Amino acid sequence: MNRYPGTPLFLERRSYRFRRMMDAVRLLPFIVLAFWMVPLLWPVHETATAETVPMSHALRYIFGAWLAAVILCFVLWRRTSSQIEQENKG
Amino acid sequence: MVSLNQLIAVCLLYVIGLFAVAFAAERAAVRGHGDWLLRSPLVYTLSLSIYCTAWTFYGAVGYAARSGLEFVTIYLGPSIVMIGWWWILRRLVRIGRSHRVTSVADLISSRYGKSNLLAILVTTMAVIGVTPYIALQLQSVTLSLSIFASAETGAAPGADPINSAQAAFWVAVGLTLFTVLFGTRNLNVNERHHGVVIAIAVEAVVKLLALLAVGIFVVWGLAGGIDEAMAQIDRSPMGHWQVEGGRWVALTLLAAAAFICLPRMFQVLVVENDDERHLQIASWAFPLYLMLMSLFVVPIAVVGLDLLPEGSNPDLFVLSLPLSQGQSNLAMFAFLGGFSSATSMVIVATLALSTMVSNHIVMPIWLAYGQNTVQQSGDVRHVVILSRRLSILLIISLGYFYYRLSGGGGALAAIGTISFGGVAQFLPALLGGIFWRGATRIGAVTGLCVGFALWIFTMLLPSFGAGAALSAATFEQGLFGIVWLRPEALFGVRGLDPTVHAVIWSLSLNTLSFILASLFSFPSPMERLQGAQFVNIFDHSSPARGWTASVAASEDLMIMAQRILGAPEAQAFFRAQARLQEKSEGLPEPTPRFVQALERELAASVGAATAHAMVSQLVGGASVSVQDLLAVADESAQMLEYSSQLEIKSRALTDTAAKLRRANEKLTQLSHQKDSFLSQISHELRTPMTSIRSFSEILRDAKGLNPEEKTRYASIIHSETIRLTRLLDDLLDLSVLENGEVTLNQQSGTLQELLDRAITTASAAATRAIVIDRNRSTENIQLETDLDRLVQVFINLITNAQKYCGAEQPELKIRTRLINGCVEVDLIDNGTGIEPESRDLIFEKFSRVPGQGGEGAGLGLAICREIITRLQGTIGYMPDTPGTGFRITLPQTHSVQERKTKTLIDQA
Structure with missing residues (x-):
């Protein structure tokens, strides 16, 4: 992430977008982790069943977050893969 | 209803099919065909699926039936790691590719100065940690066979209708055969085992489809649709969120750590990777695979609990549910899925472990006991291959004996977690090694030992139950009667879940001692060199100089390389290196760069530490230039020296420039003086000359001049001549004086x-x-x-x-x-x-x-x-x-x- 001497301070639009997409790639795992740690906030009652989160909701939430993460990851791959390929060649 | 024999026949057919696929893949790879498939990101992603073992296939449902949604943490951890590929996996893959790493032990040993001690330590830990896991796979196969048998014979659940030991034995033999056949075909582990990879890709598809098929059957066939299934789930005993927060976090962390550190995962993630771009594709494809694998776990568990008789083993709901509904084909498909999970895991795990054992334990011993054997002629490859095959045999037999000794007891999930806990101990040394240049060998050894000892004491030994490995007294009063050393309440911290307790204590003390020992120890030059290369892998992937190979003759290196790489490969390598050195014929010069490249090439076959030891035998025992590199690494000193040299030089330049400027000024002045002197002289000479000429012309040309005028003009001419003579006299005088003559x-x-x-x-x-x-x-x-x-x-x-x-x-x-x-x-x-x-x-x-x-x-x-x-x-x-x-x-x-x-x- 170091800026090497000689790289310009401002970038053209395409490179700019690519850098922001790479920022998103780096950030995504932390966001996904935050979502998956949400269940820590859910109440756990061994006996009183009224307040606890029903299993169907929990399933929908966890798998929903999972699917969203996969889709986001897929989108980011589509938007960065060509540039990464170029960088590898260059 | 399928008979046991039918099942075995189908199973054998399936295995023959796998052998055929693997064989075809090897053939295609040799001919250079089918690269689009063999090297595709799809196959890479599918090969990662060996993470999902029989523990997943059968165990997840049992886990869910026992502890609700907690099972999902085992998949969330790896998903996070894959989604965060940019942070850790990208580095690991790059390091693995540029340093020709062969295993997780090789990576750690290579990072900490190619230390053989660390390699042996990590290998031993990996074998201890993974053996129960292999036993678990054998157990799951025999258990699933016994389900069919009991369904056939009508025996009570839990009885042993087949000879489990014999079944496990034959499964083990089959797995050994497959691994030996397809896993040791080539010595260079960096070359992909195409047969193995394609076989596990096929198995990955089979197990996913099998689990999905059972899931779809359960949700739409038994429960009657998604909404009904959801309603049934909410009505069931596990209908509410009841996961303890601590376990949720600890298990996610544990699974993430194990995903990186498990030898078999390292094998497919890093060693078998041949295109870094595949990693990013797998970053969404593999979480998708994991999600699909766990999608139907809860419905299957709920419906199984609902429909199957009390006391049924929830670990086998995937099989017993279709069987109880008379869906024998589906059950057989599910059996194949489970069988696939178990076999693919055992094959890759054994492959990875055997590479480690052979490279880090057998080869060093062989090298140590056969003095100078490296220089002798003859093929070493058969030694390496043989040691690898023996290692495979050893590891599978270890797994088999563990299975026999443990008696096949214990829930699948528990064994899996314990195994994860063991390999997760590599994490601090691994991550510290690739992110922190200050990490040292002593730190890594200390951290690994502390973490592993704690894991054995708090996780492995207690798992055998009170009174088995640890006495009941130890559980109650602590080790040696010290209350602080109770395996499930270390340092008096009680009330924690045993798994959370073990994970927290072992990983945190491991990390702490790793950091502390690193801070207070000083790395060897080799460690510093490797550390800089690993941590700055993206800055300079170029190999560092390591050898001053003036003593190593190219012939010796050639002989050794031929014995390890094989004659044609070695010759091709030497030719390529000679071309790089721009030599048209003959062997390449043993330059440090060439020896380094050769060492890496050898490392791909026998591991970094062994390759280093072999080359050092020929090169004279020491990588001398590493000492020099220490001075190079002392960048500040070098910079200081350089700048002072520059200063001196620039001062000298300034002086010279000033001298030149002065000389130039003097010359300009002199040239000026000479010019003005000449012009003065000509002027002085010209004035009298002009008047002499004019008056003599008047005298010559003018008619009718009277005598007075003539006299006057003549005397003017005369006086001018005198003046001229005087001038010339003076000039002569001056010139004589000035010339010192x-x-x-x-x-x-x-x-x-x-x-x-x-x-x-x-x-x-x-x-x-x-x-x-x-x-x-x-x-x-x-x-x-x-x-x-x-x-x-x-x-x-x-x-x-x-x-x-x-x-x-x-x-x-x-x-x-x-x-x-x-x-x-x-x-x-x-x-x-x-x-x-x-x-x-x-x-x-x-x-x-x-x-x-x-x-x-x-x-x-x-x-x-x-x-x-x-x-x-x-x-x-x-x-x-x-x-x-x-x-x-x-x-x-x-x-x-x-x-x-x-x-x-x-x-x-």
Whole structure:
């Protein structure tokens, strides 16, 4: 992430977008982790069943977050893969 | 209803099919066909699915039936790691590719200075940690077989309707055969095992489809749709969120750590990766796979709990549910899925472990006991391959014996978690190694030992139950009766879940001791070198210099390389290296770069530490230049030295430049003077010439000139000629003086006589009388010098006074004195003096004081100065006298020498 001497301070639009997409790639795992740690906030009652989160909701939430993460990851791959390929060649 | 024999027949057919697929893939790879498939990201992603073992296939449902949604943490951890590929996996893959890493033990040992101790440590831990896991796979296969058998015979659940030991044995034999056949075909582990990879890809598809098929059957076939299934889930005993927060976090962390550290995962993630771009594709594809694998786990568990009789093993719901519903084909498909999960895991895990055992334990021992064997001829490859095959046998038998000894008890999930806990201990050393340059070998060893000891004490041994490995007393009162050392309540911290407790204590103390030992130890040069390369892998992937191979002959290296790589491969490698060195024929020079490349090539076959040891046998035992590299690594010292050198150089340059500038100025000045001298001379010569020419033309051409006019013109010509002659005389005189060619004659006389002579001579030629004011009493000074020349100077000065003194009654005052053997003569007239701006120039050639008229050429004073300088005296203008005054100072006695060296330029 170091800026090497000689790289310009401002970038053209395409490179700019690519850098922001790479920022998103780096950030995504932390966001996904935050979502998956949400269940820590859910109440756990061994006996009183009224307040606890029903299993169907929990399933929908966890798998929903999972699917969203996969889709986001897929989108980011589509938007960065060509540039990464170029960088590898260059 | 399928019979057991039918099942075994299908199973055998499936295995034969796998062998055929693997064989075809190997054939295709050899011919160079099918790269689009063998090297595709799809196959890479599918090969990652060996993460999902029988523990997943069967165990997840059992896990869910026991603890609800907690099972999902085992998949969330790896998903996070894959989604965050950019942070860790990208580095690992790059390091693995550029350092030709063969296993997780190789990576850790290579990072910490190619330490064999660390390699052995990590290998041992991996074997201990993974053996229960292999046993678990064997157990799951036999369990699933027994389900079919009991369904067939109607035996009670839990009984052993088949000979489990025998079944497990045959499964183990089959797995060994497959792994040996397809896993040890080539020595270079970096070359992909195409047969194995394609087989596990097929198995990955089979197990996913099998689980999905069972899931779809359960949700739509048994529960009646998604909504009904959801309702049924909410009604079931596990209908509410009841996961403990601590376990949720700890297990996610544990699964993430294990995903990176498990030898088999490392094998497929890093070692078998042949395109870094596949990693990003897998970053969404693999979480998708994991999600699909766990999608139907909860419904299957709920419906199983609902439909199957009390006491059924929830670990086998995937099989028993379709069987109980009479779906024998589906059950058989599910069985194949489970079988696939188990076998693919065992194959890759065994492959990874056998590489580690053979490279880090067997080969070093073989090298140590066979002195200088490396130099002998003969193929070493069969030794390596044999040791790898024996290692495979050893590991699978270890798993088998563990299975026999543990008696197949314990829930699948528990064994899996314990195994994860063991390999997760590699994480601090691994991550520290790739992110922190300060991590040292001692730190890594300390951390690994502490973490592993804690894992054994808090996780592995208690898992056998109280009274088995650890006595009940130890559980109650702690080790050696120390209350703080209770395996499930270390340091008196009680009330924690045993798994959370073990994970927290082992990983945190592991990390802490790793960091502390690293902070307080000093790495060896090799460690620092490797550390810099691993941590800055993206800055400079170029290999570092390591060997000064002057002693290593290329022939020896060639012999060794042939024995390990095989003759054609080694020859091709040496040819390529020779071409790099731009040698058209012969062996390459053993340059450090070449030896480094060779070591890496060997490392791909036998591991970094062994390759290093082998090369060092030939190269002379030590990588000498590493010591030098230490100095190189001392960047600040180097920079300082460099900058001080620069400073010195720049100072020298500045000095030289100043000298040059001065010389240049002098030359310019000289050239200027020469120009002005020439132009002056020509001007001085031209003026009389012009008048001589004009008047002689008048005399020649004009008619009717009267005699007076003729006489007048002729006398003008005459006087101009005289002037010209005088000028030339003066010039000659000056030039002789300046060139030092003048001969001075030593004479003696008094100053008085000299002045008398000078005044007499000057007055004779004078047109105008001047009063001379002398003090004769002081003039009686004896002089020994060239008196004629000195008289010339006096005459010149007196004549000047006669000519140019502006006063009405011109008067010249001559004062003489003798001070310390030096004679001073002042000649001062009562004229107007010389303007300050002209005073500097009066001694220069051709300089005439403006406004004074006169006919002189301006050479008189220049000649005077030259003479006085020759006589080792000075002549100067006296600025603070009323008229024009000159002071001559010269030694009373002058030893006359000829001095010829002075040139015009020198003087200037």
